[in-house]
Amino acid sequence: MKEFKGRVISSGTFKGEAVVSRQGVNTLATFQSSALKNAKKVIAGDQNNPDIYKKNITGKALCLPETIGSTTGGMVIQTICSMKINPSAFLFSQHIDPLAASGIVLSRVWEESDVIAIDQLGEEFLKAVNTGDQIEIKEDGTVIIL
Amino acid sequence: MYDYKMKLTKPQLEILSGEEGEIKAKVMETLVRFGDIFEAKKMVKVTHECGHLVTSFGIGILKPVFSTMDKLIEAGLTVKGKFTVDPRPLDYENVPCNVLEKLVFNKFIYSKQSLYEKQLEKIGLKNSDAFTCTCYLDEVGNTPQKGDVLSWAESSAVVFANSVLGARCNRNSGMLDIFGSIVGYVPYFGFLTDEGRKATWKVTIKTTQKPEAQILGSAIGMKVVSEVPYVYGLNSYIDPDINNPDTISYLKDFGAATASNGSVGLYHIDKITPEAKELEDKLLTENMKEYVIDDAEMERVYKSYPIMWKNKNAKPHICFIGCPHLTLKQLEDWTVAIEKGLKANNKNKVYCHTVMTTAPEVLEVFKKTEFYDRALETGIKFSSICPLMYAESPLSQRHAIMTNSNKLRTYSCARYYKDQEILDILTGGGK
Numbered sequence: 001m002k003e004f005k006g007r008v009i010s011s012g013t014f015k016g017e018a019v020v021s022r023q024g025v026n027t028l029a030t031f032q033s034s035a036l037k038n039a040k041k042v043i044a045g046d047q048n049n050p051d052i053y054k055k056n057i058t059g060k061a062l063c064l065p066e067t068i069g070s071t072t073g074g075m076v077i078q079t080i081c082s083m084k085i086n087p088s089a090f091l092f093s094q095h096i097d098p099l100a101a102s103g104i105v106l107s108r109v110w111e112e113s114d115v116i117a118i119d120q121l122g123e124e125f126l127k128a129v130n131t132g133d134q135i136e137i138k139e140d141g142t143v144i145i146l
Numbered sequence: 147m148y149d150y151k152m153k154l155t156k157p158q159l160e161i162l163s164g165e166e167g168e169i170k171a172k173v174m175e176t177l178v179r180f181g182d183i184f185e186a187k188k189m190v191k192v193t194h195e196c197g198h199l200v201t202s203f204g205i206g207i208l209k210p211v212f213s214t215m216d217k218l219i220e221a222g223l224t225v226k227g228k229f230t231v232d233p234r235p236l237d238y239e240n241v242p243c244n245v246l247e248k249l250v251f252n253k254f255i256y257s258k259q260s261l262y263e264k265q266l267e268k269i270g271l272k273n274s275d276a277f278t279c280t281c282y283l284d285e286v287g288n289t290p291q292k293g294d295v296l297s298w299a300e301s302s303a304v305v306f307a308n309s310v311l312g313a314r315c316n317r318n319s320g321m322l323d324i325f326g327s328i329v330g331y332v333p334y335f336g337f338l339t340d341e342g343r344k345a346t347w348k349v350t351i352k353t354t355q356k357p358e359a360q361i362l363g364s365a366i367g368m369k370v371v372s373e374v375p376y377v378y379g380l381n382s383y384i385d386p387d388i389n390n391p392d393t394i395s396y397l398k399d400f401g402a403a404t405a406s407n408g409s410v411g412l413y414h415i416d417k418i419t420p421e422a423k424e425l426e427d428k429l430l431t432e433n434m435k436e437y438v439i440d441d442a443e444m445e446r447v448y449k450s451y452p453i454m455w456k457n458k459n460a461k462p463h464i465c466f467i468g469c470p471h472l473t474l475k476q477l478e479d480w481t482v483a484i485e486k487g488l489k490a491n492n493k494n495k496v497y498c499h500t501v502m503t504t505a506p507e508v509l510e511v512f513k514k515t516e517f518y519d520r521a522l523e524t525g526i527k528f529s530s531i532c533p534l535m536y537a538e539s540p541l542s543q544r545h546a547i548m549t550n551s552n553k554l555r556t557y558s559c560a561r562y563y564k565d566q567e568i569l570d571i572l573t574g575g576g577k
Contacts, residue, residue, distance in 0.1 A: 009183060024371050024409065029557055032538060035207050036255065047452050048407075048556065068371060068409035070557065071200045071299040074319025075211060082210045097372055097409065098336065101183045102319030109176050110214055 002145045004125045009096055009117035010104050014089050014137040018129050018145075019044075019060045021051040024068035027076050027099060030057075035079055042085050051131075061135045062087035065126060067100040077103025081113040089116035089137055093126040118143060148175045151182045152333070158189050161329055169221035173325045180322060181333025189331040190338065192297045194290040194313065195227030196272070197327035198281045200299035201320040202232035203535050204258035212258055214321065215265040218328070225270035225327035230281035230288045232300055233471065233503070235259070235535030240527040242464065242499050247541045255539055269324065277530060278505035280398065280471040282306055285507040292420055295338060297326025301409070302402035302470045302553065308412040310388060310397050312420040314338045317372075317411040337412050343421065344374065344431050345414055351379030352440045358448075358564050359396045360552040362439065363403025365447040369437050372409040376430055381417040388418060391475035399551075402470045406553035454559035460546040461498075465572060466533040466560065468503030469551035477504060477512050477528075481521040487573025488524060495525035496572040498548075506530045534558060 026046045033045035041058035052062075067073055077100065080086040086107075090100060096119040107113035118141045125143065129135070134146040147163050154162065162178060164171040181189065201211060235256050238248060263271075272288070279300055281288035290296055292312035298304050299318045307313040316336045318326065326332040336342040347370045351357060357380075366375050385393050397415070404410035414422040414429055421429060467480060480502060488494060502521075504512065509528055512518050521528070537547050537558035547560040548568065555562040563571070 026556070032557070033540070036205070036538075036540065038207060047454055066372060066409075069301070069406060071301045071304065071317055071323075072320050075201060075208065075321055078210045078321070079208055083207070096183060098180075098184070098317050099319050099409070101180055102322050105176055105179045105183070106210070106319070106321055109172055109179065111210060 002128050004121045004143045006091070006118040006121040006141045006143060008141040009101065009119055010108055010115060011139050012089070012114055012116035012137070013139055014061060014116055014135070016088060016135060017060050018063050018131060018133045018135045019052055019055055019057045020063045020126070020129050020131045021049055022126060023049060023051060024066050025049065025052070025062070025064045026069035027067045027073035028070040031076050031080050034085065035076065035083065040085065042080060055131070057087050058085045060087050061089040061091055061137065063091045063126060063129050065094045066092060066097040071099060073099030074102030074106055078106040078111060081107035081115050082111045086113070086115050089118070091121055091143060092119035093121050093123055095119055148179060150178045152178065152186050153188050154178070158331060167221050169217050170223060170329065174329055177322065177325055177329065177331065177333060181335060184333065184335040186333035186335040188334050190295055190334045192226070192295055192326055192330050192332055194294035194296050196288045197225055197227065197229035197323060198288060198298040198300055198303050199229055199231040199320065199323050202277055202532065203235040204256050204260070204262035206254060206257040211321065212262060212265065215269065219265060219268045223269070223328050225324065226330045227327070228270050228272040229327060230272050230276040230278065230286065231266060232277065232279050233530055233532035234277045235532055237529045237531040240529040241501055241531055241536055250541055251539065275506040278471050279303060279532070280473070280505050282311065283473060283505060283508060285474065285511050286505050295332065297323055297332050299323035301405035302398070305401040305405045305411055305413065306398055308337055309401060309414065309419050310394070317409065343412060345376035345429050346373045346431050346434050347375040347437060348430055348434050349375045349377045349437045349439065351377065352438055353444060354441055356383035357439070357444055359399040360403045360550060361444055361448050363400040364407040364552045365439055365443060366437070367404040367406065367408025367410050368447070370408060370410060372411070374412050374414070375410065376414045376416065376422065378416045380415050384418070386418045388420065391473060393418070395473045395476050398470055398473065403552040406556045451555060451562050453561055455546045455561055456544070457546070462548040462571060463498055463545045464547050465498055465500040465568065466503065466537065466547060466549045466551065466554060467500070467568065469533045469549065469554040471508070471530070472502055472504040474508050474511055477502060478515065478517045481517045483569055484524050484526065484573055485520060487569050491574050493573060493575060497575055498572070499527070500525065500572055501527045501529050501533070503529050503531055503533055
């Protein structure tokens with residue numbers, strides 16, 4: 001069991017599975033295909049990200065350094081949150097990037113989404129966590145790899 | 147009311163507390179919360195009032211966007227100035243679509259296009275031609291000055307405005323672009339500050355020939371991700387005059403690739419971009435990282451692109467040139483190169499359906515030049531569509547689309563080719 005502490009961007013509690021991208025997640029490339037198909041879950045569609053490509057990330061804790069790519073990113077996060085097919089939590093090892101931050105804020109303010117976001121969990125977190133690990137998230141930004 | 151952390155002025159506080167209405171308060175809350183995440187000390191005035199929005203497409207599933215726009219309109223909110231917006235997603239006249247595709251585009255994917263365009267008009271769209279990703283070009287006229295604070299989105303436009311024009315804009319997401327234009331303030335952090343504009347990567351170009359802009363941008367974007375690169379050695383290959391049309395075209399394509407293959411929002415090019423000319427290596431941070439790009443590295447990056455066509459050996463059906471939209475000089479250069487290639491190969495027409503995309507205003511100017519009719523003779527079509535919006539639809543994935551755009555490659559199943567390869571295929575009968 002390993003414990004990490006990050007900064008709470010959007011609080012909540014969670015117990016479930018981790019999906020890990022060790023490279024930046026391209027929001028548009030990852031989510032757009034599932035959103036366009038009005039799918040019930042997101043199957044990551046970014047061909048350039050083998051860590052998560054074709055993996056189901058709905059309801060999971062998406063562990064990542066940051067998001068990258070098109071400036072539609074925030075709206076894409078807002079949309080998947082409104083469709084309720086979002087990852088339950090975004091766990092950033094680095095400082096959250098502006099596009100992801102926009103998406104989390106838009107989702108909270110305009111969609112009343114309960115999506116969790118914690119950043120600055122550190123490089124060690126991203127080294128320690130693996131896809132399929134069970135994760136627990138606490139209100140104060142503590143993340144435990146069970 | 148949201149328990150804000152930054153310092154707000156009285157007028158800003160009045161908006162946040164709802165004195166100018168509940169919806170405007172929510173708009174302000176979104177911006178202030180966003181700024182607080184980045185420990186912004188304050189909100190600053192948007193000095194270039196003409197905005198640019200990334201969302202041009204009425205994709206049916208973007209319900210939160212349409213509903214938020216409705217709320218803004220019902221509350222009587224408009225932007226302080228006007229705004230331009232990214233290209234439209236459809237152009238049946240110039241981009242091939244069969245009956246099934248038209249049905250799916252109209253009824254399902256872009257079912258809200260006309261509704262959304264009406265919403266844009268009500269909030270402050272500049273005019274019905276204001277649909278392009280290259281709003282900063284002279285012909286379009288949404289061109290900020292050095293030091294201007296912007297509330298823009300569209301990654302390729304933001305990186306161009308920051309780097310080539312010296313304006314100041316964060317990599318805002320869609321919706322935050324319009325919110326900043328409505329209240330006239332944006333949070334002060336990141337690329338708005340002098341400190342945030344310093345380079346944390348020193349990139350040295352050691353190629354033996356002028357590097358392909360789209361691959362160079364891709365290599366740097368993938369390496370530095372969201373950090374700021376300072377690039378040495380490019381002045382040997384491109385004219386350092388920032389107003390030279392070839393330099394503008396090169397930096398436009400280079401920047402779009404850095405922004406889409408990574409998330410670069412600002413770059414400095416030694417002896418070329420305005421801040422690099424002014425501050426030189428003072429822009430580099432002490433503990434900068436280094437990246438050297440030579441011929442082998444360019445080739446490694448190029449070879450790393452996966453081919454996403456269903457039939458990897460297919461012959462291309464459609465070719466898109468112009469993501470981001472082409473400059474006038476690029477339209478002229480491609481016309482001449484294609485004419486020359488066809489003549490050398492004893493052919494009259496390009497091999498497959500070839501669409502060159504450009505801003506409506508640029509196309510109007512191009513139509514008045516001698517090159518336009520010559521280009522039509524070769525079979526080239528012109529459009530102001532967003533190739534990305536076309537190529538990323540599930541139906542379009544059945545086509546073998548080729549492109550010289552690294553952005554289009556990244557977000558769709560289109561296959562990337564270098565400029566010369568595209569030219570050889572188009573003018574050589576597909577070989």
